[in-house]
Amino acid sequence: MRLRFFVHIICLLTGCLVNSFALPSPVHPVTVVSTVGSEVVLPCCWKSQLDEAANSIHHIQWVTPPYTVFEQRGEEKWQAVEFGGRLQILEERLGSGDCSLVIKDVQIRDTGKYESFMVVEAVRSKRTRVFLQSVKLSVTDNKSWQSHRPGEDFVIDLRTPYSMTVVFLGKNSSEWSLLWMKEDEQTSERLEKSPRGDKLTLKNLQFSDEGIYKVLDEQGVSVSTIQLSVEGEGPASPPDDEGIDWFGFCYGVETDSCLKESLSVHLGAGVLYIKMKDIYLYQT
Numbered sequence: 001m002r003l004r005f006f007v008h009i010i011c012l013l014t015g016c017l018v019n020s021f022a023l024p025s026p027v028h029p030v031t032v033v034s035t036v037g038s039e040v041v042l043p044c045c046w047k048s049q050l051d052e053a054a055n056s057i058h059h060i061q062w063v064t065p066p067y068t069v070f071e072q073r074g075e076e077k078w079q080a081v082e083f084g085g086r087l088q089i090l091e092e093r094l095g096s097g098d099c100s101l102v103i104k105d106v107q108i109r110d111t112g113k114y115e116s117f118m119v120v121e122a123v124r125s126k127r128t129r130v131f132l133q134s135v136k137l138s139v140t141d142n143k144s145w146q147s148h149r150p151g152e153d154f155v156i157d158l159r160t161p162y163s164m165t166v167v168f169l170g171k172n173s174s175e176w177s178l179l180w181m182k183e184d185e186q187t188s189e190r191l192e193k194s195p196r197g198d199k200l201t202l203k204n205l206q207f208s209d210e211g212i213y214k215v216l217d218e219q220g221v222s223v224s225t226i227q228l229s230v231e232g233e234g235p236a237s238p239p240d241d242e243g244i245d246w247f248g249f250c251y252g253v254e255t256d257s258c259l260k261e262s263l264s265v266h267l268g269a270g271v272l273y274i275k276m277k278d279i280y281l282y283q284t
Contacts (some may be wrong), residue, residue: 029134035142036223037159040106044116044137047097059119060089060099061129064112070101073119079201099132105160108221111139142224148205149232156200159224162217166200170211179213203231 034040048061059073069080070087079087086104093100099118103110113136117129148154156166166180180191180200192201202209210230215223 029136031136031138033138033140034106035140036106036108036217037142038106040137040139041104042101042103042114042133042137044099044101044133044135045097046099046118046132058094058099059120060094061117062087062101063115063117065115069114077153096221102199103137105162105260106137106139106142107160107162107217108139109219111137141222143226144224146225147229147230147231150205150207150230152205154202154205154209154225154228156202156213156215157224158198158200158215160217163215163223164218165216167214167216168211169209170215178212 008107012019021074030043032040042062044060044062046058059072060071061068062070067080069083070089071078071221072089079085083103086106088102088104089099090102099116101114102118113134115134118132119127119129121127142157142159146154158166160175164182165178167176169176179188179202188202190203193199193203210228213226213228215225217223
């Protein structure tokens with residue numbers, strides 16, 4: 001269950017709301033789909049409901065019924081604690097009618113229904129909420145497939161600062177094993193963390209590394225799932241660079257456009273080396 005923390009002083013922003021109502025609108029509920037760690041925009045336009053004269057100070061509310069998650073009135077701003085400062089409205093666009101809510105580093109727990117309102121002045125200095133837009137947000141984990149050769153490196157993108165563990169299910173295993181934990185950086189000797197802390201590199205891949213890798217957040221919810229296949233022979237070494245007359249890149253088709261003296265060859269993406277009369281192919 002999502003915990004909510006509210007400061008009742010928020011009434012300073014909203015005042016005493018006498019009621020909430022929705023004006024007829026051609027805008028239907030919008031569905032937005034995103035993946036964990038991305039930046040997502042929940043669309044909203046107040047000019048579709050109100051005229052500019054009624055809003056000298058723009059006062060916007062976003063709620064996940066029945067809770068307010070974000071509120072902005074002029075320079076005053078507030079957002080629910082559990083979003084950790086990840087919410088914002090682009091002020092430079094607000095005057096032109098764009099009241100879209102930006103969620104940075106979106107998480108699966110952000111999934112749900114969001115509604116936006118404009119708070120307007122009513123009679124006797126009271127205020128009323130005008131419904132603007134309903135948005136259904138769906139957040140899923142990242143899914144990918146990678147194929148590498150033995151001896152190569154495998155990079156795992158952690159996607160978000162909320163990533164806490166990486167677990168591994170081997171191809172012939174029925175149990176998940178812990179590969180990395182944020183609190184213990186030395187889980188594996190072959191595992192290196194990038195200087196920015198946003199990626200892990202599993203070095204010198206072996207056939208036993210083939211399987212499924214999952215990045216999990218602090219609640220054990222999946223951030224990403226990677227299917228790793230380890231196939232073929234280990235990476236070849238390029239020839240000694242001494243005496244190489246020419247080299248070039250060729251990609252997947254038979255061609256003589258990149259080869260010297262009208263030589264042709266059919267290969268996958270790779271680098272062709274010509275040394276005297278010998279041809280060396282270094283497959284990348």
